[in-house]
Amino acid sequence: MSDGPAIETRGVTRVFESRKGFLFREKTRTEALKGVDLVVERGAIFGLLGPNGAGKTTFTKILSTLLLPTSGTALVLGHSVTKETAWLRPRMGLVLGGERGLYNRVSGRENLRYFADLYGVPIAERERRIGEVLERVGLTDAADRRTEEYSRGMKQKLHIARGILHRPEILFLDEPTIGLDPKSARETRKLIRSLVSDGVTIFLTTHYMFEAEELCPRIAILSRGRIVARDTLDGLRTLVGGDRTFEVEAYGFEDREIESLRHLPGVSKVASEEYGPATRLTMRVRTRETTLDDVRGLLPGHPELAVRERRTSLEDVYLDLVEEEAT
Amino acid sequence: MAASAPAYTRARSTVASLRLAVLQFMADPQWLIPSMIAPVIFGLVSFELFRGYGPYFLIYAILGAGMMSMWGQTLYGSGWATGQDRNFGTLEPTIQSPTPYLYVVLGRVLWNVVSGLFGGLIVYAVVVGAAGQPPALANPLASIALFVFVMLTLAAIGVVFAAFYVYTRYAGFIQNIGEFAFYVGTGCMFPVVLLPFAVTPIALVFPPTWALDALRYVAIPGYTGFGWGLWGDVAGAVASTAVYLAIAGLIFRRVERQVLAKGNLSDY
Incomplete structure (x- = not known):
């Protein structure tokens, strides 16, 4: 494994263009990211904070190869997110969370089995690995229930289980506790902390301040598509x-x-x-x-x-x- | 932590996708309608439609209703399953996995072929039950083999449609417009030679047209169809299917890149 930064971006911009209205004649242009420069070191939790619409999810999707930047360069684990997706995808996990993103008519275990196969988790290890992650997120007892019967918190845990199933080197968590009750949110934060002790780099976006304060030694603040500050919490205090x-x-x-x-x-x-x-x-x-x-x-x-x-x-x-x- | 990327095989992803499609089918009672109830209705309607039209009306009735049933299951189902991925929000994590999405689609297409064949069997049983006798197939074994072949040619178009579903959430709109025209134009219900001549060149663009002509050629004594013989039809079907699969492969490669540029994977 290289010793370079986990994430390094230079001048990343992203413009969304869409058409709407009668016969799609109305063209809209949204500049979601306006030149993001960021370096994230390996092996810790890095928090990206920002208000709604700041560009956090857009930036996360670019880093996790789900979206191409309009301009600029982005390297994850030293590899280009636009040109080396085949190398990167097995090594990264992405948790977008929410009610969607799961096959609701089948069980949690079957959801994991499917993605274990897509990620090429060795067949001999697959069931053991699924059992491990289910236990880790506390879903062992509910593993064989349909996910449509899961609560929001349980679905979130299953999202995380899917994100770590293939043992990624870097995990992107996009607002992992949003909409969770306090108990589930606390359990999720505990789980996130435990992942770092395994050596996984975690890139976390949130707009919950206490969450970032509790979890992230280093934080960047994204506002209107720009990084307005990046430092430790003490450094940010000094900054303001x-x-x-x-x-x-x-x-x-x-x-x-x-x-x-x-x-x-x-x-x-x-x-x-x-x-x-x-x-x-x-x-x-x-x-x-x-x-x-x-x-x-x-x-x-x-x-x-x-x-x-x-x-x-x-x-x-x-x-x-x-x-x-x-x- | 992974020291190197885990190996994956495309075949394994296709099998995983096939397995998930089966599990979702079993878990969802709504599938009973297109897979079991619709073929019964199609069989009875087709039987009444063709009854009395010559000695081989039973074969026409079975082929017409069977295709009506399989068409939806195989072609429509293959594209629609990708639309479902959009609705479920599973398109993003699937595209984000190391497996090219084409191999996920192939697994679903395989399941749709199987369920389409099942629909065909139901149609066969219904028509035979209504007539009180089996059809006088000229070559039963070859007919069955070509029946499966027709399904595979339909599936090839289904794969192309699936690519459109990845590209845009409006793919269902495009598919709905084309569905009935394809259904009539490829000779699913009536042989293409019975339609106006101008339809023929367009129909030949679609692999099922060739495969269906081959099927009628072996199933109905004295059927001449396009007049190219069995192997001419089969060759045309194989070639056009190969072209469709190649196009699907190219489209998927481009589409997977384009949706990352457009950023519409989460739209539904």
């Missing part, structure tokens, strides 16, 4: 202006008060939003020298003032970056 966040609430602030908060040492950003009858100021703070007492000291005319400190979350980072990109 600090790992400390102060939340300040009162019944309205004057402009000069907000301006004075901006000038406190280490404060990189002060954002204001209406929060019911109150106004909430969110401050990003880079250093330790500014304290909550300093904030209180600058806002003496607010007896109802509430000030608290918390660690900058991935959600804060995400919202800052996506909003910044939008403006």
Whole structure:
């Protein structure tokens, strides 16, 4: 196995053109990806975050050979996703998830048998391998039931079982916990973590911040078809202006008060939003020298003032970056 | 973790696809209608339609109804199964597997041939039951062999249709338009020689036209058809089937690339 990155893309763009309306005369053009450059190292979970319509699924499909980029290059495991699909496909797994994507009239086991054959899992190993993955995803007892009887969570587990059946080197998971109840989502995350310990590289897309925070040592944020940031969570916190966040609430602030908060040492950003009858100021703070007492000291005319400190979350980072990109 | 890509064989994928098609058929009661009830209706209608038309009306009735039944099962079913993949959302994971999709389609086509033959047997039993006697086939064994051959020529067209289903979700629309024209034009119900001459050159483009003429040639005493004899018909059917399969192979290779460019694999 080569030691290069698991994924390396340069300038990947994707344009969708379609026709609709009477006699298909209306032509629409959507630029889903606008030059994505990304490097993902092997052997860990890499998270791609982005709002709906950011291009996450499009990018995942390009990397998993289900879609051609309009321009740019994309290498997975050092091989081109457009020219070396025959080499790549046996080595990658893809979990698109959802209610669809399974043969519902047959059992979970039969679904896996079919795909084991398409992936060339050795016949002598096939049944044992199917038993292993079913046990791993917790579907052993339901293996011989028709998948149309499965719950959403069970279907998701079966999707994952199919994705790992042929022991891929890299696994693409597109929003694996979307629509799952909290228990199923937690089980799925546990399963994903266990796959990394087998040495599989996992490329995960999600818009659940806590999921990315819990699972992904490195994260990229995709917004409107562009990667707006890529780093560890701590690196991203620094990028948006600090790992400390102060939340300040009162019944309205004057402009000069907000301006004075901006000038406190280490404060990189002060954002204001209406929060019911109150106004909430969110401050990003880079250093330790500014304290909550300093904030209180600058806002003496607010007896109802509430000030608290918390660690900058991935959600804060995400919202800052996506909003910044939008403006 | 896989140190190298697992080996796969195309034949194994075709068998897997055939197996899945059988399992889906068994699991879904809706298939009883086209596979068992429709042939009974076709047999009775065809028997009434041809009754009294010459000494070989039973053979015409069986061939007409049998083809009506098998046509849908074999040709239509092969393309439609790919449309089902679109509906189920299984087209993407199947295309994403290392197996070229053509070999998945071939497995389904094989099953459709078998189920089409089963429909033909039902038609035979119904017509014979209604007439109270078996047909006077000139060469029973050769007739059966050519019956199977007709199915395979139909299947070749089915493979081409399947490629269109991969390419676009609107393939069903195209197939529905062409279905009845193909059915009449290839001589499924009536020999092509009975149709206006202008139909003949078009009909000869389709392998079943040749195979059906060969079948009538061996089954009906005194049948002359196109006048090229049994082996002329068989040669024409084999050649045109080979051309269709070659075209299907080329189309599939192109279509699999084009759908990745269009990005419409998940449309349904």
